[in-house]
Amino acid sequence: MPPTAVLVDAYTSGNHLPPAFAKLGVDVVHVQSTPELMTSMRPPDLGAYREAVPHGTPEETAARLAEFAPICVIAGQEPGVPLADDLSERLGLPGNGTALSTARRDKYEMIEALRRAGVRCADQLKSGSSDTLVAWAEERGRYPVVVKPLSSAATDGVAICRNAEEVRKAADAVLGTVNIFGEHNDEVLLQSFLDGEEYMVDFVSYAGERYACGIWQYHKKLKDTHRIYHRDSITPPDSGTAREIIAYMHEALDALGIQYGPTHAEVIVTAEGPALVEVGARPSGGLLPDFHDRCLGANQGDVTALAYARPREFAEHYAGRTYRKVTEATLMFLDTELDGVVESIDEDVVAEIEALESVHTFVPKLAPGKRMRPTVDLYTATGSVHLYNRSADALGRDAARIQQLKDRVYRLRDDTGWTA
Known part of the structure; x- marks a missing residue:
């Protein structure tokens, strides 16, 4: 029997973990922390798993998983963090334990854990x-x-x-x-309010040794009382900002007892220095392996699988190191002021966006029959576009063109008729 990794609630970007483990000859088993699969996120592809273990008590689930002699238990998405901590502890596997598990999900307890450790916080x-x-x-x-x-x-x-x-x-x-x-x-x-520039910071840890997978600066737009995602850009790893953020994140992750696995954090660099907004002990929601390989030289999914499946290789090639900035890149989140029901998607507009030189992946988020509402958060964005280009000017031109086209992707209807 090949070695087995257990993934808990591998929604959205957690779907990138099964192929990452498969490349290393590791099977995967899925565990869901709820009686039914959640519908608010892209579900796990259960066809990628050797077995899907249904919801049960931690005791029952640990007993069932022991039959597979797993090498690790990892949270694939935010809701799975407490159960992954519990199961890895019960099974005696490398993990972060349950002592600070609440602080890794509850944002109040998270910041209080930093305060107790003397780490800068709100x-x-x-x-x-x-x-x-x-x-x-x-x-x-x-x-x-x-x-x-x-x-x-x-x-x-x-x-x-x-x-x-x-x-x-x-x-x-x-x-x-x-x-x-x-x-x-x-x-x-x-x-x-933490006043300063905001950054997305992704790490992989194993036995307290860490690899900085990427730091991206957020560029958000303020709309009423909401700051909505607009785009992000790579922070050069050799910059003073990146070094300051990495040093701070080591302190924050230690304060939260995160010694193993992938993490996705938001950090604001204030006049006093970096301060944590929040951190998730799971893969980044923006993880797209091929895109990150092209832009950063590696991706969080593959590095996570390597750390658990081949710890020595992780220690030799990644521990204590950082990503590279291979090219200019950005991830755009498309916002709208439109309100209506999606009648259809204009495939000609989609094709025009996908044909732009810098576009790696364009994902419209709404299907026919779904309601489009004015954007107030990430979940009401109408789509996402990954772009990369060695030319910053070309990247900027393509991003500007996407802004011109974004509201033409969908044909809408409302109570008064058709809206283009």
Whole structure:
């Protein structure tokens, strides 16, 4: 029997892990942490797995997995982090353990873990009362502040508030709702605003040794109280900013007990230095292996599989090292002000975008029959485009053309008729 890796909740970018392990001769088994597969994310391709183990108690699941003698248990997406921690501990496998598992999912506990370790972080309060949150913001007397759910992702429910009225409105919009993972928002997190440039930072760790897979600077647009994703660009690994962020992330990951596996973090570089927005102990949602190989010289999925399947090779070739900037590149998220039902996709417009010199992959996110709404977060973006080009000018021209074409990808209908 070949060696086996266990993936928990391998939604969205977790789908890149089975082929990464397959290249190393490792089979994969899937575990889901919920009774039914979640519908808010791209589901795992269960055909890529030797077996799919249904939801059960941790004790039952660990007993079933022991039959495969797995080499590791990894979270493929955010909801699977606590169960992956639990199962790897029960099975005596390399993992981050359960002692700080809550701090790796609950954003309040995450920042408090950093504070206890003396790592730079935001001020914060959590509460189930919008009155309490407003009172804290007013007493603190420094706006803007940030309102967000405790355990969601992709800017779901995140609002930047400039006054007490906006804090109350944002908190009330989250309280009592369900996040994208089906979890109830009984409390809301309120944090001080971290002023500075924001970066996406991806690592792979094994036994405390780490490889920096990539640092991308976010370029976001402010829309009302929401900062929506627009595009990102590679931060040169030899820059002072990259070195400062990497040093900070070692401290943050240590404070959260993350010694193994892939991580995806957002960091803002303030006047005082880098400060963590949040980190997920799972692969980056933007992982696209071929694209990252071309742009950065390696990709997080393959490096993760190598670390668990062949730790010595990981230590020799990746531990203590960083990505390379091979070419200019960007990931664009398409936003819209349109509102209507998608009648069809204009394939000629799609073909024009895909034919642009710099375009690696274009993914329209909406199918016919789906509702398009004005973009307020990552989940209401209408599509994503990966671009790379050795010429920054050519890359910029192609990105500008995509902006001109983005609202023509879909043919919409609304209550008054057709909207192009």
